Amino acid sequence: MTTFSGKGVYGAVALGKVSVFKRRETAVKMLHVDDTEAEKARLAAAKEAATAQLQEIYDKALKEVGEANAQIFEIHMMMIDDDDYNESIESIIDTQSVNAEYAVSLTADNFAEMFASMDDAYMQARSADVKDISNRIIACLSDENTQTAGSDEKVIICADDLAPSETVLLDKDKVLAFVTAHGSSNSHTAILARNMNIPAIIGAGKEFLAAVKDGMFAAVDGYTGEIFLEPDDETRARLEQKQKADEEKKRLLQELKGKENVTLDGTKIKIFANIGGVDHIGAVLANDAGGIGLFRSEFLYLESSDYPTEEQQFTAYKKVLESMAGKKVIIRTLDIGADKQVDYFNLAKEDNPALGFRAIRICLTRPEIFRTQLRALYRASAFGELGIMFPMITSVSELEQIKAIVNEVKGELTAEGIAFSDKVELGIMIETPAAAIISDRLAPLVDFFSVGTNDLTQYTLACDRQNAAVEQFVDTHHEAILRLIEMSAKNAHAHGAWIGICGELAADTTLTETFLRMGIDELSVSPTFVLKVRDAVRRTDLSK
Ligand code: PEP
Ligand code: MG
Numbered sequence: 001m002t003t004f005s006g007k008g009v010y011g012a013v014a015l016g017k018v019s020v021f022k023r024r025e026t027a028v029k030m031l032h033v034d035d036t037e038a039e040k041a042r043l044a045a046a047k048e049a050a051t052a053q054l055q056e057i058y059d060k061a062l063k064e065v066g067e068a069n070a071q072i073f074e075i076h077m078m079m080i081d082d083d084d085y086n087e088s089i090e091s092i093i094d095t096q097s098v099n100a101e102y103a104v105s106l107t108a109d110n111f112a113e114m115f116a117s118m119d120d121a122y123m124q125a126r127s128a129d130v131k132d133i134s135n136r137i138i139a140c141l142s143d144e145n146t147q148t149a150g151s152d153e154k155v156i157i158c159a160d161d162l163a164p165s166e167t168v169l170l171d172k173d174k175v176l177a178f179v180t181a182h183g184s185s186n187s188h189t190a191i192l193a194r195n196m197n198i199p200a201i202i203g204a205g206k207e208f209l210a211a212v213k214d215g216m217f218a219a220v221d222g223y224t225g226e227i228f229l230e231p232d233d234e235t236r237a238r239l240e241q242k243q244k245a246d247e248e249k250k251r252l253l254q255e256l257k258g259k260e261n262v263t264l265d266g267t268k269i270k271i272f273a274n275i276g277g278v279d280h281i282g283a284v285l286a287n288d289a290g291g292i293g294l295f296r297s298e299f300l301y302l303e304s305s306d307y308p309t310e311e312q313q314f315t316a317y318k319k320v321l322e323s324m325a326g327k328k329v330i331i332r333t334l335d336i337g338a339d340k341q342v343d344y345f346n347l348a349k350e351d352n353p354a355l356g357f358r359a360i361r362i363c364l365t366r367p368e369i370f371r372t373q374l375r376a377l378y379r380a381s382a383f384g385e386l387g388i389m390f391p392m393i394t395s396v397s398e399l400e401q402i403k404a405i406v407n408e409v410k411g412e413l414t415a416e417g418i419a420f421s422d423k424v425e426l427g428i429m430i431e432t433p434a435a436a437i438i439s440d441r442l443a444p445l446v447d448f449f450s451v452g453t454n455d456l457t458q459y460t461l462a463c464d465r466q467n468a469a470v471e472q473f474v475d476t477h478h479e480a481i482l483r484l485i486e487m488s489a490k491n492a493h494a495h496g497a498w499i500g501i502c503g504e505l506a507a508d509t510t511l512t513e514t515f516l517r518m519g520i521d522e523l524s525v526s527p528t529f530v531l532k533v534r535d536a537v538r539r540t541d542l543s544k
Helices: 036-065 067-080 083-096 100-116 121-141 164-169 188-196 206-211 233-254 278-286 298-302 310-323 360-365 367-383 396-415 433-437 439-445 453-461 468-473 479-494 512-518 527-539
Strands: 002-005 007-010 013-020 155-159 175-180 200-202 217-221 226-229 270-275 292-296 328-332 385-390 425-430 448-451 498-501 522-525
Touching (some): 013 233, 036 067, 036 083, 036 100, 036 121, 067 121, 083 100, 188 200, 233 527, 270 278, 278 527, 298 310, 310 328, 328 425, 360 396, 367 385, 367 396, 385 396, 396 439, 425 479, 433 439, 433 453, 439 479, 448 479, 479 498
Parallel strands (some): 013 155, 155 175, 270 292, 270 522, 292 328, 328 385, 385 425, 425 448, 448 498
Antiparallel strands (some): 007 200, 013 217, 217 226
16 A cells, blocks of 8 residues: 545545546657558547547537537537548558658648638638547547546546646546646636545645556545555545545435525525536536526636637526526636636737736637627526626726626627526626725626635735645635625625625635625535535524
């Protein structure tokens, strides 16, 4: 048995086989081959495997996100069969006597360039698709999978680090736990692990990465941050016991379903859930959340190989609203940039991405992207109780620009005779110290505030949330952060707005009483924490 330790970001226990996450090699080498026929046979097998993968992804997407969003994978399957594309690859293999990986990569570059130079926007967008399918074929040629495809067994995913886009693409039904060598506990990957209700440990170190091998048996303790490779009988029995105790605790919490979020002295609060995709709605309903307090809409962009269209977004938002059957759903507009990078946005590399071109800054600079999202949101608003919130606000002027665009979009829809709700609430995230400090000026312009404590903490304490080295300096209960939240709450209420908290701190039950005393109206947490927070609220007595 070898023991490693990192930081547990979701308290739960898992035991099972390890699958080491392999990242696709982006650099393809040119190799000379003597037998070009054998190389073409390898290519044919890889194309067949890639098509089978796409069919599986298409079926899954169809079930989870609907036909409009799944369609792209059908297009990818058609592209793999395209005659021009295939003739180009085969002719490179034949004429240059090179390996299939190189021929695919060269064809991808040529085709992508050709698509990108076309006038038609639809054809331009195919540039990213041809790269995507080519990468898939190359991965199949190298016999690499980015996840646990091929086996139905649930596994513990071990990796150096995982980007949010890689995490969303993992088959969640097959993941028992995450362990990464690097990463920090407030990163989006950690947040996703919490959303998925599975134990997760980050920062297990490079020695761990060197020791862990595919197929090993491991036990993961998300409470203590320990990972045991090939655990001995005693450790295995101890963790199995802990897992059983967890299940019992969960069962007890289930009894709180249907109960009110009310303190012993009668103060009520709303407890909503945070989601990152349409497929998380099941967990929201299963955990009896009162609504959705944060839908991180950027995950629609991360999951896609091109800008999601108005129709695709509309379908996703409508599905969330309809599934929540009249309960409030707050959708946050695009928050891309910093750690959430999407290739097709073509964002420049930045020295300080957290302080860079992200979120609302992109939306205000590239309003066509923003307008598409707002049109989809307003169209969907006819199907439920929608709130829209805007991330990374620092000034009154940003909010004024946003509201002007919102009004234009609404005017357009009215002129086109498209129905939308006139009760959509507009709010902003309070996640920069600037927004909290001028919250008295911002509050009159909105219906609600939602405090993003993850970013508010990084900007207030000047600690990059992605940087594990500064994690020891992050005091999540720092007085400066609590004062900024309290100040925002006072200012919201003074101007008739309500205030919620949707950062990870909302689930910290050692602060539940503090938040209640500040008059926070709503706490929005990962679905799996809803009942735990309800339990904390019901044990609180504010009369003392
Ligand atoms: C936050 O910053 O607290 C927040 C909820 O937004 P995100 O974690 O998506 O940046
Ligand atoms: Mg944030």
